[in-house]
Amino acid sequence: MKILSNGIEDRQKIIRVMDLVEEYVCCTLGPGGGAVTLDRAFSVPRVTTDGVSVAKALEVNDDTERQTLNLMCEAAAKTNEEAGDATTTTICLCHAIPTEAFKYSENPKKINKSIEKAKVKIIDELRKIAKPIRTSKEIYQVALVSSESEEIANIITDTFEAVGKDGKITVEESKLPSTEVKLVEGYEVEKGYVHPFMCNKGNKAEFKGVRTLVIGEKLSTIAELMPFLEKASATIKELVIFCTEIDPAVLNTFAYNKQVGMFNTLVIKCASQKNEVLEDVALVTGATFISKDAGYKLEEITLENLGKAEKIIATSGKTIILNGAGNVKSTVKQLKQQLGSITNDNDYDMVEKRIARLQGNVAVISVGSKTEGETQGLYDKVEDAVNAVKSALEEGIVEGGGMAFYRVSQKLSSTDIGERIMKKAILSPFKRIIDNIGLDYADILVNMPKGKGFDAENETYVDMIKSGIIDPVKATRCSIENAVSFAKGRLINKGTIAVVKVPPKSDE
Numbered sequence: 001m002k003i004l005s006n007g008i009e010d011r012q013k014i015i016r017v018m019d020l021v022e023e024y025v026c027c028t029l030g031p032g033g034g035a036v037t038l039d040r041a042f043s044v045p046r047v048t049t050d051g052v053s054v055a056k057a058l059e060v061n062d063d064t065e066r067q068t069l070n071l072m073c074e075a076a077a078k079t080n081e082e083a084g085d086a087t088t089t090t091i092c093l094c095h096a097i098p099t100e101a102f103k104y105s106e107n108p109k110k111i112n113k114s115i116e117k118a119k120v121k122i123i124d125e126l127r128k129i130a131k132p133i134r135t136s137k138e139i140y141q142v143a144l145v146s147s148e149s150e151e152i153a154n155i156i157t158d159t160f161e162a163v164g165k166d167g168k169i170t171v172e173e174s175k176l177p178s179t180e181v182k183l184v185e186g187y188e189v190e191k192g193y194v195h196p197f198m199c200n201k202g203n204k205a206e207f208k209g210v211r212t213l214v215i216g217e218k219l220s221t222i223a224e225l226m227p228f229l230e231k232a233s234a235t236i237k238e239l240v241i242f243c244t245e246i247d248p249a250v251l252n253t254f255a256y257n258k259q260v261g262m263f264n265t266l267v268i269k270c271a272s273q274k275n276e277v278l279e280d281v282a283l284v285t286g287a288t289f290i291s292k293d294a295g296y297k298l299e300e301i302t303l304e305n306l307g308k309a310e311k312i313i314a315t316s317g318k319t320i321i322l323n324g325a326g327n328v329k330s331t332v333k334q335l336k337q338q339l340g341s342i343t344n345d346n347d348y349d350m351v352e353k354r355i356a357r358l359q360g361n362v363a364v365i366s367v368g369s370k371t372e373g374e375t376q377g378l379y380d381k382v383e384d385a386v387n388a389v390k391s392a393l394e395e396g397i398v399e400g401g402g403m404a405f406y407r408v409s410q411k412l413s414s415t416d417i418g419e420r421i422m423k424k425a426i427l428s429p430f431k432r433i434i435d436n437i438g439l440d441y442a443d444i445l446v447n448m449p450k451g452k453g454f455d456a457e458n459e460t461y462v463d464m465i466k467s468g469i470i471d472p473v474k475a476t477r478c479s480i481e482n483a484v485s486f487a488k489g490r491l492i493n494k495g496t497i498a499v500v501k502v503p504p505k506s507d508e
Contacts, residue, residue: 010493013064013065013068017068026091028051029051030437033436035377043372048376049380049381052080055069055072064496068490071490074486081317082482089475093429093480097422101425114418115487119480122412125408126473130397132396137468138468141470142389146384147381152385153385156386158181159386162183163361163363168361168362170320171365172366174368174375176366176368179378183362186320186360186362188357189320191268191270193266196316198267200264203315205312205314210308212239212287215290216294217244217291219241219298228302233263235303237264238266239264239265239306241265242281243269243278268314268319280328280331280358281307283331283358284307284324285326287305307325331358367379388471388475391472392472392473400464401430401456404471405426405429434454437456437459
């Protein structure tokens with residue numbers, strides 16, 4: 001059954017659910033923010049300050065409101081996927097931009113075009129005031145702001161010092177009562193899972209002690225793999241497949257198999273020139289590189305052709321293989337010997353990078369505490385802080401605490417409708433931070449000295465950068481981009497068609 005709604009009633013529902021999400025999510029923002037306890041079936045409640053986790057836990061009875069809730073969650077999840085942080089800021093902006101825009105009676109499409117132009121200007125201004133991050137102290141400051149924990153900030157700083165600024169770091173939950181860091185052999189593929197149905201842990205796919213199949217060609221039909229899958233399903237229930245391409249029909253079969261509990265497959269599509277990445281994955285995991293050129297047929301694959309890894313973690317953008325069962329030493333030795341005869345600079349760089357990937361180490365932060373609930377809360381903080389540092393290293397830093405948006409707002413016009421809307425909307429994170437410590441936002445602004453920002457934790461005016469109150473530009477940029485995307489969809493919305501789940505009829 002479907003339900004239709006439009007006009008004023010639809011807009012009221014959009015506003016109502018945006019207010020609800022803002023209330024529950026943004027109460028966690030800043031040093032005065034609290035946590036939200038999430039009840040979970042078959043597990044202990046989870047105490048978290050992670051914005052996207054809180055948003056996803058919310059439920060609404062109205063099917064039309066549910067659509068807006070899901071779109072807000074999608075915007076926050078997208079920021080988390082791209083930058084690993086600033087999900088709460090994204091929700092705050094998702095609420096503020098449409099709320100401000102709804103005050104105007106102009107054509108929504110005209111408003112959207114103007115908001116889009118204002119967004120571009122905001123991002124340009126953020127990049128102008130950005131500062132590169134260079135020192136361990138700055139890494140510590142970014143981690144501290146994100147995690148609000150000196151202990152976590154110290155662990156993350158030490159970890160980045162161990163693996164280098166370009167090193168790979170992953171976070172996992174531990175059964176131990178404390179948090180530990182260990183270096184393991186690891187290989188990173190700059191491609192992620194091909195479809196979200198493969199995720200088994202939030203927005204990640206994480207497989208332990210898993211077998212790997214590496215195919216240097218397209219998976220065109222499931223029939224080609226059926227002889228192998230029938231044999232494999234008797235002894236293994238999870239498989240990671242690396243290939244160049246996969247047909248949607250094959251993907252649908254894997255999705256069905258997972259749904260009915262038969263076989264769980266993670267597919268990583270990573271075609272590259274000469275298939276070097278796939279060949280390296282085979283080397284790292286000890287798998288046979290299956291390709292027609294090498295004389296292998298998909299119908300003839302056996303369990304002996306599979307590789308293995310202690311753990312494989314995939315997001316939408318990358319995959320990390322930890323402690324693969326293969327031996328790369330002889331290949332690395334051969335590649336190093338090749339370097340001496342290469343005269344082309346580009347070829348030299350490519351071989352050097354390949355050697356570095358094959359010899360790579362990954363730092364694994366195992367987050368543990370005395371209780372499961374506390375461990376999960378700490379895990380959120382550590383993962384967000386690691387991602388915040390990575391984002392800061394990529395695009396630099398700006399003032400935190402909502403002050404970067406405040407600075408940019410001073411550059412926006414009050415005559416252009418889009419800039420006028422965004423000028424007020426982007427102040428919402430700063431307003432919420434002040435509100436969460438119980439102070440008056442207007443008083444803070446009136447008394448703010450030139451060039452200073454407001455330290456909400458100590459309730460004083462400071463040089464934000466020198467005081468270590470900083471945010472990654474990437475996280476700030478992604479939050480504004482995804483919030484604007486959400487807002488534009490709500491502004492032009494004139495009606496909703498919602499699918500209503502009808503409960504089954506009773507036999508009585």
